[in-house]
Amino acid sequence: MCLGIPAKVVERHENIAIVDYGGVTKEVDCSLVPDIKPGEYVIVHAGAIIEKISEKDYEETVEILRELIQVTSNIQSDE
Numbered sequence: 202m203c204l205g206i207p208a209k210v211v212e213r214h215e216n217i218a219i220v221d222y223g224g225v226t227k228e229v230d231c232s233l234v235p236d237i238k239p240g241e242y243v244i245v246h247a248g249a250i251i252e253k254i255s256e257k258d259y260e261e262t263v264e265i266l267r268e269l270i271q272v273t274s275n276i277q278s279d280e
Contacts, residue, residue: 205244205251207262210237220245223263 208220208229218231220243230249231237237250242259244252254262 203246205246207254207259207266208243208245209259210239210241210243210250213237213239218243218250220250 206222208222208227210218210231211221211226212219213231216230216232216235217228218237219226220229222245227245229245232249234243234250234253237243237253242254242256243250244254
């Protein structure tokens, strides 16, 4: 199974974008989605932007990931 992570594009320099994963920034390849602009929301997989998403989809995905982390943390605490 593969997991794409939602991020916000902070900067763009040719085929490299700087994205923000909720406070952690990374350089990623944006050549697969060449029309990316700062301020847009994306899905990153294996160090590359694979898709643009809406701000609404970004917020919903981040909330689901937070819930999964909370559930996982609770399960591990019970063990």
